[in-house]
Amino acid sequence: MVAAPQRRDHxxxxxxxxxxxxxxxxxxxxxxPHGDYPGWRGRDRHHRGRGRLYRSREDRIIGGIAGGIAAxxxxxVTVVRIVFVLFGLVSGFGVAVYFFAWLxxxxxxxxxxxxxxxxxxxxxxxxVLALVPxxxxxxxxxxALHANFxxxxxxxxxxxAAGLVLxxxxxxxxxxxxxxxxxxxxxxxGSEPRQSRRSFLFRLGTGLVVFVLGVFVIxxxxxxxxxxxxxxxxxxxxxxxxxxxxxxWLRLALDLMHERQARIRAEERADMAARVHDSVLxxxxxxxxxxxQPQVVAKLARxxxxxxxxxxxxxxxxxSFGAEGAATLSAGVEQIEREVExxxxxxxxxxxxxxAPLDDEMRALLAAGKEATVNAAKWSGASSVSIYVEVxxxxxxxxxxxxxxxxxxxxxxxxxxxIAESIRARMQRNGGTxxxxxxxxEGTEVELSLPRHAGRA
Amino acid sequence: MNATRVPRVFLVDDHHLFRAGVRSExxxxxxxxGEADEVPAAIELISxxxxxxxxxxxxxxxxxxxxxxxxxxxxxxxxxxxxxxxxDAPEDVIAVIRAGARGYVTKTxxxxxxxxxxxxxxxxxxxxxxxxxxxxxxxxxxMPPEFDLPGPLDPELDHLSPREREVLRLIARGxxxxxxxxxxxxxxxxxxxxxxAVLRKLQLSTRHQLTKWATERRLI
Numbered sequence: 001m002v003a004a005p006q007r008r009d010h011x012x013x014x015x016x017x018x019x020x021x022x023x024x025x026x027x028x029x030x031x032x033p034h035g036d037y038p039g040w041r042g043r044d045r046h047h048r049g050r051g052r053l054y055r056s057r058e059d060r061i062i063g064g065i066a067g068g069i070a071a072x073x074x075x076x077v078t079v080v081r082i083v084f085v086l087f088g089l090v091s092g093f094g095v096a097v098y099f100f101a102w103l104x105x106x107x108x109x110x111x112x113x114x115x116x117x118x119x120x121x122x123x124x125x126x127x128v129l130a131l132v133p134x135x136x137x138x139x140x141x142x143x144a145l146h147a148n149f150x151x152x153x154x155x156x157x158x159x160x161a162a163g164l165v166l167x168x169x170x171x172x173x174x175x176x177x178x179x180x181x182x183x184x185x186x187x188x189x190g191s192e193p194r195q196s197r198r199s200f201l202f203r204l205g206t207g208l209v210v211f212v213l214g215v216f217v218i219x220x221x222x223x224x225x226x227x228x229x230x231x232x233x234x235x236x237x238x239x240x241x242x243x244x245x246x247x248x249w250l251r252l253a254l255d256l257m258h259e260r261q262a263r264i265r266a267e268e269r270a271d272m273a274a275r276v277h278d279s280v281l282x283x284x285x286x287x288x289x290x291x292x293q294p295q296v297v298a299k300l301a302r303x304x305x306x307x308x309x310x311x312x313x314x315x316x317x318x319x320s321f322g323a324e325g326a327a328t329l330s331a332g333v334e335q336i337e338r339e340v341e342x343x344x345x346x347x348x349x350x351x352x353x354x355x356a357p358l359d360d361e362m363r364a365l366l367a368a369g370k371e372a373t374v375n376a377a378k379w380s381g382a383s384s385v386s387i388y389v390e391v392x393x394x395x396x397x398x399x400x401x402x403x404x405x406x407x408x409x410x411x412x413x414x415x416x417x418x419i420a421e422s423i424r425a426r427m428q429r430n431g432g433t434x435x436x437x438x439x440x441x442e443g444t445e446v447e448l449s450l451p452r453h454a455g456r457a
Numbered sequence: 458m459n460a461t462r463v464p465r466v467f468l469v470d471d472h473h474l475f476r477a478g479v480r481s482e483x484x485x486x487x488x489x490x491g492e493a494d495e496v497p498a499a500i501e502l503i504s505x506x507x508x509x510x511x512x513x514x515x516x517x518x519x520x521x522x523x524x525x526x527x528x529x530x531x532x533x534x535x536x537x538x539x540x541x542x543x544x545d546a547p548e549d550v551i552a553v554i555r556a557g558a559r560g561y562v563t564k565t566x567x568x569x570x571x572x573x574x575x576x577x578x579x580x581x582x583x584x585x586x587x588x589x590x591x592x593x594x595x596x597x598x599x600m601p602p603e604f605d606l607p608g609p610l611d612p613e614l615d616h617l618s619p620r621e622r623e624v625l626r627l628i629a630r631g632x633x634x635x636x637x638x639x640x641x642x643x644x645x646x647x648x649x650x651x652x653x654a655v656l657r658k659l660q661l662s663t664r665h666q667l668t669k670w671a672t673e674r675r676l677i
Contacts, residue, residue: 309543313546349587349631351591352591353596353629386630388587388591388626388631390626401632445630
């Protein structure tokens with residue numbers, strides 16, 4: 001069968017969607033206009049604020065830790081990031097805490113932590129132990145030189161280095177690839193490979209000189225005003241860091257953005273594919289099966305066209321019809337259009353001018369109009385029925401017209417007369433009128449008219 | 458145009474299947490002098506072959522039917538355009554009409570009706586589908602003059618006459634021009650001139666709200 005591979009294809013997509021772990025997200029609308037449709041994009045979301053702490057896959061610059069915490073707390077991820085950076089700058093232990101969290105928290109959708117794997121990584125542990133003498137030497141040198149800076153930063157820096165080693169050695173493949181990329185870029189300080197070696201060295205030199213100058217100004221400034229020393233020194237250090245690492249940060253941020261965009265695109269595609277399968281491909285399969293019944297084919301095609309159109313141009317998800325009752329007259333007319341087409345296989349073309357909210361009288365008008373439309377579809381033999389509705393300040397009119405057999409209005413069979421009478425009675429009960437005009441061989445037109453009361457919107 | 462001559466028609470649509478379908482539906486009633494599936498090719502071939510009528514898809518990559526009309530109209534004002542669309546979205550329809558198309562029909566139109574529309578456009582008349590008539594009524598009705606935006610208002614252009622309204626209403630109800638003429642006991646020529654007048658108003662009206670209306674209508 002032709003349909004078989006398509007169906008399998010779809011199952012792949014929906015499986016992917018279902019098997020994807022629940023996703024943590026920063027608060028705030030990210031998905032744009034589609035986020036409003038329940039069941040469209042919201043499938044795996046809104047788990048925020050409960051459950052275990054994870055590392056986020058979505059909001060990840062380094063390890064996804066800030067993203068995970070933000071999701072758990074229901075706060076903005078940027079706030080958490082700033083707290084981490086400040087904490088790290090003040091004592092250096094912020095960085096160490098970050099690496100501990102990286103080791104101890106599982107990435108979202110998994111239960112295994114990098115730390116649990118690191119325990120069995122003997123070589124990695126050896127490297128970490130080898131760092132201890134390095135720490136001791138550093139502290140000794142630092143105290144010999146009376147550099148408090150070194151002794152206060154030495155411990156957290158070494159803990160961080162140890163953490164980085166363990167993370168790097170034991171991360172799963174996906175994370176490793178990301179780390180590899182950023183570390184490689186860091187080693188070239190973010191320079192593009194095709195950039196000349198000279199310009200790279202120039203940048204390296206300038207950055208280092210500016211940075212060292214900054215350190216020098218802080219520790220031993222010859223500046224006359226003492227408060228300028230730390231300020232100027234810090235500024236110079238920051239400038240040096242930016243020259244050195246700026247391109248790397250930029251590249252990291254760009255990569256992150258591209259990755260996120262690609263993922264969003266992939267998800268949208270999957271969503272689209274699932275939807276097209278649900279509606280269009282199913283209908284096409286049905287059409288193939290009933291190729292010998294033109295009436296059925298036309299009916300299916302019309303219904304599908306309507307559904308697709310309302311999805312593409314009005315943003316309504318296929319299959320959502322009828323779930324909500326029509327709230328306006330024009331929506332009610334559309335409903336008649338759809339229902340009669342689906343039930344009787346006759347094309348219905350409706351044109352509405354103006355609109356009004358539905359009240360009981362309007363509903364009565366719609367009910368009478370539907371009866372007239374069904375009538376035309378059933379008895380006229382015409383292949384299409386036109387509906388025209390116009391809302392004016394003082395009245396609402398509805399015309400239902402077919403180019404079918406028509407009948408002699410004076411000499412009607414009892415059953416048809418009954419229908420005309422019921423339409424007429426319905427309109428009269430609501431203060432309106434119904435006129436049936438018909439010419440044998442040319443078709444029938446039913447005109448319904450309903451006055452609108454002053455003061456009603 | 459000379460009525461005894463078969464109109465020369467050019468097809469522009471990016472769907473090959475649709476062009477083939479239209480070609481076979483038009484049959485011998487017209488002479489198809491060429492077709493194109495994209496905007497630049499269409500502009501080039503139309504200015505080379507100068508057809509009487511261009512059947513134009515509203516939605517195409519590269520600016521759509523509107524871009525074709527805007528490129529051809531200033532150099533060859535004698536070429537007429539009939540827009541074909543599946544979208545029915547008011548802003549698309551209003552946009553091609555305001556660009557200069559002489560009419561608009563949906564792609565689900567039947568073969569004989571399409572031929573009729575092409576002949577009508579070739580004769581210099583306007584073609585209003587029921588839906589387009591509904592749009593126009595809606596657009597002009599939903600804009601009471603006192604709410605108009607600044608700018609000189611030309612009463613000739615910015616209001617429909619009662620007769621024009623009547624004609625449009627019947628067209629929206631699914632009446633053919635012939636049936637409209639009979640219903641109002643006027644000649645078909647008069648119906649045609651009313652419709653052409655409405656088309657002209659639609660194209661030339663300075664009401665900014667026309668476009669705004671079309672955009673808003675889609676959002677509802």
